[in-house]
Each structure stands twice: as C-alpha cells, then as structure tokens.
Amino acid sequence: MRALARRRPERASLYDFRDLDLLLKIDAESNGQGIPSSELAEILGFEEGDNRPIGIRLAWMRRYGMVAYDAQDKLWSLTRGARIVTEAHLRAPQLKVVKEMPDAAAVELMAEVVSRYQGTRDAMVAQMIRREFLYGTQRRR
Numbered sequence: 001m002r003a004l005a006r007r008r009p010e011r012a013s014l015y016d017f018r019d020l021d022l023l024l025k026i027d028a029e030s031n032g033q034g035i036p037s038s039e040l041a042e043i044l045g046f047e048e049g050d051n052r053p054i055g056i057r058l059a060w061m062r063r064y065g066m067v068a069y070d071a072q073d074k075l076w077s078l079t080r081g082a083r084i085v086t087e088a089h090l091r092a093p094q095l096k097v098v099k100e101m102p103d104a105a106a107v108e109l110m111a112e113v114v115s116r117y118q119g120t121r122d123a124m125v126a127q128m129i130r131r132e133f134l135y136g137t138q139r140r141r
Helices: 019-030 037-043 052-063 080-087 092-100 103-119 123-136
Strands: 067-070 075-078
Touching: 019 037, 019 052, 019 075, 019 080, 019 123, 037 052, 052 067, 075 080, 080 123, 103 123
Parallel strands: none
Antiparallel strands: 067 075
C-alpha cells in the first residue's frame, strides 16, 4: 500500500488505497475476529486518534458489501464475498501469461474483463472490478 511506504496519509479514498489492499490488511491484522477502525487507521499510518477517514471509507465498503460492522464490539471484518475475493489469487503461470501479453493484445483482455463486469451476478464483485479500474486509471501525478 502506498501510504505505508511513503508519508502519513491524510485521506483514505479509493485513490489513496485499493479496496483489495484494505481487505487484505483487515484480513491479516484481524485474525478473522474483526478490527476496530482506530487500529486499522494506526496500521495504515494515520495520526493517532485520526480514524475518521478510515471509518468513512469502511462505511462505503460496507455499502458495497465488502466489509461488515459489528456495532456491539465496534469491529470491522470481511464479508463472505470479500473473503472469497481475497483468497482468489492468480496462480503464477496465469499471471505470467497476462504480464507477457503484448499491450495491443491487452485490449481484448480488457474486453473480457468488461464482459465479466457486466455479466457477474455478484454485485460486490462487480463493484470491486469497477473500482479497481478507477483506482488503476486515476490521473497520474
């Protein structure tokens, strides 16, 4: 995640942290029990006591079905669908094929990704595909 490697983050928008990176961090740090937003904010490099940006981001992710909130214990955790996504890593041979693909051939690959986005019945996965594209195509600084 960019914020861990560079400066203290000020925001936690889609353009600051990928959804998948946040899900992987929640999974790794919560031991399947959930994590308070204050602890996640601290892990991500926010100033102590400044968990508002993370709380807002997690609320959006909850709206999309990526995370669940236990109001009694005040813990955030992955939904079943998000857990499936975090466990669905590409195998090295699959990833190698994509990485070695000529740029011109990636146009057809993108058409397949768009087709998957349009055809998926899982609204959370569709949102994650769409948001990953938005993150990856943000204006370069």
